[in-house]
Amino acid sequence: MAIHSYPGRLFNRLFCDFLHLHSSHYHHGRSKRLLISRFFQPMNLRDDRMTGAGRSSELSCKSQRLMLQAGLIQPANTGCFHYLPFTVRAMEKLVRVIDEEMQSIGGQKVDMPSLTSASLWKISERWDLLGKELFRLKDRHNVEYCLSPTHEEAVTELVAMQGNLSYKQLPLMLYQVTRKFRDEPKPRFGLLRGREFYMKDMYTFDVSEKAAMETYNLVSDAYTRIFEQLGLEFVKVQADTGSIGGKMSHEFQLPAEIGEDRLLMCSDCHFAANVEAMMGAETNCPQCHGKLRESKGIEVGHTFYLGTKYSRILGASYSNTENKPIVAEMGCFGLGVTRILAASIEILSTEDNIRWPGLLAPYQVCIISPKKGSKEELVTELAATLYDTLIDALPQLHGEVVLDDRSHLTIGKRLKDANHLGYPYVVIAGKRVLENPPVFEVSCQNNGKTVFLTQEGVLDFLRNVKVA
Amino acid sequence: MAIHSYPGRLFNRLFCDFLHLHSSHYHHGRSKRLLISRFFQPMNLRDDRMTGAGRSSELSCKSQRLMLQAGLIQPANTGCFHYLPFTVRAMEKLVRVIDEEMQSIGGQKVDMPSLTSASLWKISERWDLLGKELFRLKDRHNVEYCLSPTHEEAVTELVAMQGNLSYKQLPLMLYQVTRKFRDEPKPRFGLLRGREFYMKDMYTFDVSEKAAMETYNLVSDAYTRIFEQLGLEFVKVQADTGSIGGKMSHEFQLPAEIGEDRLLMCSDCHFAANVEAMMGAETNCPQCHGKLRESKGIEVGHTFYLGTKYSRILGASYSNTENKPIVAEMGCFGLGVTRILAASIEILSTEDNIRWPGLLAPYQVCIISPKKGSKEELVTELAATLYDTLIDALPQLHGEVVLDDRSHLTIGKRLKDANHLGYPYVVIAGKRVLENPPVFEVSCQNNGKTVFLTQEGVLDFLRNVKVA
Numbered sequence: 022m023a024i025h026s027y028p029g030r031l032f033n034r035l036f037c038d039f040l041h042l043h044s045s046h047y048h049h050g051r052s053k054r055l056l057i058s059r060f061f062q063p064m065n066l067r068d069d070r071m072t073g074a075g076r077s078s079e080l081s082c083k084s085q086r087l088m089l090q091a092g093l094i095q096p097a098n099t100g101c102f103h104y105l106p107f108t109v110r111a112m113e114k115l116v117r118v119i120d121e122e123m124q125s126i127g128g129q130k131v132d133m134p135s136l137t138s139a140s141l142w143k144i145s146e147r148w149d150l151l152g153k154e155l156f157r158l159k160d161r162h163n164v165e166y167c168l169s170p171t172h173e174e175a176v177t178e179l180v181a182m183q184g185n186l187s188y189k190q191l192p193l194m195l196y197q198v199t200r201k202f203r204d205e206p207k208p209r210f211g212l213l214r215g216r217e218f219y220m221k222d223m224y225t226f227d228v229s230e231k232a233a234m235e236t237y238n239l240v241s242d243a244y245t246r247i248f249e250q251l252g253l254e255f256v257k258v259q260a261d262t263g264s265i266g267g268k269m270s271h272e273f274q275l276p277a278e279i280g281e282d283r284l285l286m287c288s289d290c291h292f293a294a295n296v297e298a299m300m301g302a303e304t305n306c307p308q309c310h311g312k313l314r315e316s317k318g319i320e321v322g323h324t325f326y327l328g329t330k331y332s333r334i335l336g337a338s339y340s341n342t343e344n345k346p347i348v349a350e351m352g353c354f355g356l357g358v359t360r361i362l363a364a365s366i367e368i369l370s371t372e373d374n375i376r377w378p379g380l381l382a383p384y385q386v387c388i389i390s391p392k393k394g395s396k397e398e399l400v401t402e403l404a405a406t407l408y409d410t411l412i413d414a415l416p417q418l419h420g421e422v423v424l425d426d427r428s429h430l431t432i433g434k435r436l437k438d439a440n441h442l443g444y445p446y447v448v449i450a451g452k453r454v455l456e457n458p459p460v461f462e463v464s465c466q467n468n469g470k471t472v473f474l475t476q477e478g479v480l481d482f483l484r485n486v487k488v489a
Numbered sequence: 490m491a492i493h494s495y496p497g498r499l500f501n502r503l504f505c506d507f508l509h510l511h512s513s514h515y516h517h518g519r520s521k522r523l524l525i526s527r528f529f530q531p532m533n534l535r536d537d538r539m540t541g542a543g544r545s546s547e548l549s550c551k552s553q554r555l556m557l558q559a560g561l562i563q564p565a566n567t568g569c570f571h572y573l574p575f576t577v578r579a580m581e582k583l584v585r586v587i588d589e590e591m592q593s594i595g596g597q598k599v600d601m602p603s604l605t606s607a608s609l610w611k612i613s614e615r616w617d618l619l620g621k622e623l624f625r626l627k628d629r630h631n632v633e634y635c636l637s638p639t640h641e642e643a644v645t646e647l648v649a650m651q652g653n654l655s656y657k658q659l660p661l662m663l664y665q666v667t668r669k670f671r672d673e674p675k676p677r678f679g680l681l682r683g684r685e686f687y688m689k690d691m692y693t694f695d696v697s698e699k700a701a702m703e704t705y706n707l708v709s710d711a712y713t714r715i716f717e718q719l720g721l722e723f724v725k726v727q728a729d730t731g732s733i734g735g736k737m738s739h740e741f742q743l744p745a746e747i748g749e750d751r752l753l754m755c756s757d758c759h760f761a762a763n764v765e766a767m768m769g770a771e772t773n774c775p776q777c778h779g780k781l782r783e784s785k786g787i788e789v790g791h792t793f794y795l796g797t798k799y800s801r802i803l804g805a806s807y808s809n810t811e812n813k814p815i816v817a818e819m820g821c822f823g824l825g826v827t828r829i830l831a832a833s834i835e836i837l838s839t840e841d842n843i844r845w846p847g848l849l850a851p852y853q854v855c856i857i858s859p860k861k862g863s864k865e866e867l868v869t870e871l872a873a874t875l876y877d878t879l880i881d882a883l884p885q886l887h888g889e890v891v892l893d894d895r896s897h898l899t900i901g902k903r904l905k906d907a908n909h910l911g912y913p914y915v916v917i918a919g920k921r922v923l924e925n926p927p928v929f930e931v932s933c934q935n936n937g938k939t940v941f942l943t944q945e946g947v948l949d950f951l952r953n954v955k956v957a
Contacts, residue, residue: 053595061597061661095647098634101602103647109598124888125521129529130577134569134685135603135636135668136624156604158626158636160684161672166566168603168626168636179563179571193529200603200668204629216628217602420592 085211100208100216139165168202196223212363274318552835553679568676568684607633636670664691680831742786
């Protein structure tokens with residue numbers, strides 16, 4: 022008997038096992054308070070409890086050490102990490118910033134498979150070229166695949182399959198934010214060089230080289246805006262096109278001692294390049310002959326003008342004004358999503374305390390309640406009231422405020438933990454909550470300042486906090 | 490020379506190549522209008538242009554056919570699909586609904602690697618048990634991995650590594666929404682049975698069997714709320730525990746002819762079970778001896794009470810009130826994210842027209858502008874003005890309204906396209922925009938009704954549209 026013949030409601034009433042009825046409205050009401058005592062390990066991975074990979078000598082950079090200590094990541098396999106709740110929150114915020122910028126320039130979001138067939142990579146001759154960096158596998162029918170580290174072939178085939186792009190649809194800008202795979206010879210530095218990582222990759226299709234260059238600059242400018250929003254100083258350098266190929270390439274580098282890229286920059290003009298992109302070991306600027314200085318950087322973005330390298334061999338073309346098929350000019354544009362997170366921490370943090378780009382901090386505000394047994398314990402509900410009032414009055418802080426309810430710990434100990442994790446604002450219900458009206462201590466992590474404010478004052482103070 | 494010695498601003502001014510300066514403020518202003526003429530193929534994959542996989546006989550279900558025709562998916566490899574922009578938008582909405590429910594019951598979001606080492610799967614003896622369903626590969630050092638179809642081993646090891654969970658932290662509920670891999674013997678029906686797919690998987694840890702059962706019901710209730718919000722009728726049936734193992738299991742099934750699961754349901758009591766969970770071919774209800782009826786369903790959710798199967802062998806324990814280590818009681822809970830999308834389309838659509846759960850529709854509103862050459866073309870800007878006014882007046886519709894500016898096509902043709910794609914609301918600037926005041930035709934796809942409204946009326950009409 023076909024299920025379809027039952028009216029839905031009756032069907033459920035008659036047959037459903039354990040069916041619980043609930044309001045079917047999508048609820049946006051106040052959620053429960055976020056209590057640190059219930060968090061999965063933001064402060065549990067202390068120095069004295071560091072597990073295997075955490076303790077070993079491979080722990081050679083600050084961001085990896087801090088992220089392990091604070092319970093932001095946990096090693097799984099070589100070069101593969103569990104991203105724990107704080108990291109997931111920061112990553113989701115970064116993805117929102119990236120989505121906003123990519124879509125503001127016309128980017129359309131797609132999601133391509135991780136498994137790409139060997140046959141496609143053989144067409145571009147990269148099946149052999151990438152050698153051991155490709156993770157390769159066979160399915161149950163003995164068909165060969167790789168785990169895609171990048172998707173030039175896949176996206177070009179996807180566009181070629183449409184076979185009916187009009188010049189009016191160009192530039193076509195497709196992007197995704199997905200997990201990528203690379204069998205690194207030396208995975209290290211935590212999320213800075215892993216074997217599984219998240220990347221934003223955009224692929225663009227244009228009518229001509231001139232149009233492709235305009236698109237190239239459009240995307241590069243969007244990258245600039247992203248790093249500016251994050252408050253990260255960067256250098257855009259001329260780069261080698263490597264195994265991706267193409268005619269022109271730039272990298273977005275974050276200057277850092279730990280960086281694995283060597284950059285050469287001219288003190289007199291705007292020239293900057295990755296050493297890999299230079300012919301031999303030059304000491305003078307090829308543009309103005311000024312002296313070149315060397316520095317190190319973490320590559321967080323890479324842009325390529327590809328020309329027709331992939332579109333020609335895979336047949337990605339468009340119809341021009343005369344309805345004639347023309348091979349599209351391509352560009353590709355990567356941002357290392359998980360790498361940007363780790364690089365930000367590497368660059369902004371002190372030796373002991375994580376500092377985030379304000380927009381990416383997993384939670385914006387931490388409220389520390391009075392210690393159990395203290396005089397202030399009498400007004401311990403003031404911390405909870407402040408929590409609820411903040412959420413009600415400032416909707417953008419919904420989900421952004423945590424309450425450190427571990428009242429068996431001193432305020433000093435909890436403040437140290439909060440400093441360690443890098444909440445931009447820490448609000449302490451300390452001695453002065455006994456005053457009338459009660460006064461809270463607000464510590465601003467990004468400028469080190471402390472102010473004393475009433476509840477009303479705290480609300481005003483946090484009114485303009487930006488949340489991605 | 491260390492880069493660090495430069496003050497940041499100066500550094501950029503001196504050395505940056507092509508540095509463009511922009512406002513560093515995070516901008517939330519009006520984005521450009523979303524024009525259908527610029528979309529990547531929402532309407533490009535017409536019947537007459539179906540490519541290879543689209544045309545073949547494997548096209549045996551409605552949702553796959555409709556999703557291919559409408560340009561929502563594109564086949565890549567066997568059982569692997571490109572998710573195109575409409576699908577990505579619907580999926581992101583579904584993930585928001587799921588996140589909201591999982592977090593409302595205390596779920597904490599993590600992200601675990603796809604690569605899991607063979608050694609971990611050998612501890613649970615599932616390395617052999619899963620046979621050909623596991624995609625297996627070796628890295629450059631000849632170490633064996635699989636592409637995880639599920640993460641019981643990984644999450645249990647993750648929790649075991651903490652070694653310091655307190656009973657106060659339980660129930661601990663960790664979940665993720667990530668891509669999973671399964672080398673299906675017969676991938677088919679598009680996103681209903683693929684080899685790469687998105688799944689939400691939650692893993693819970695409790696102090697006792699009783700507490701674990703409470704958590705089990707808590708998560709099951711959250712699943713119920715998710716399907717109710719989506720307006721999908723479901724059946725919760727007793728299920729086989731399969732290769733996951735454990736002591737108890739239920740499936741959430743969406744009744745559908747195309748479903749691959751056979752369900753037995755009692756007409757007299759609440760009993761319902763997957764045939765796989767029954768001992769032999771019973772025809773009478775084991776609870777009330779009423780007659781069992783058979784139906785087919787698409788499995789979209791699966792819950793398991795695992796007991797200590799994984800926690801015991803991997804050492805995931807907590808400290809009880811006497812500070813004694815006790816093995817945690819576990820549960821695991823899956824939702825097929827991409828499968829829910831396809832199943833919704835399978836169930837809600839007509840033969841020709843896609844229908845979405847209202848909350849998941851990729852865009853809520855489509856505005857159709859007057860045809861070129863028609864009398865109404867004189868007031869063509871009314872459609873654009875309506876677009877801008879909608880976005881300004883109803884912030885929840887930001888990014889949710891598209892303008893079908895393909896004015897070379899008749900309104901009828903574009904309305905057919907809009908019906909095909911399933912926008913919940915289609916607003917047509919037809920003949921009556923010449924009236925004073927101008928009148929728009931609003932077609933509501935989910936109840937088939939049409940109303941005629943002024944711009945003010947359209948605003949009122951759409952004021953309460955819910956967007957995930």
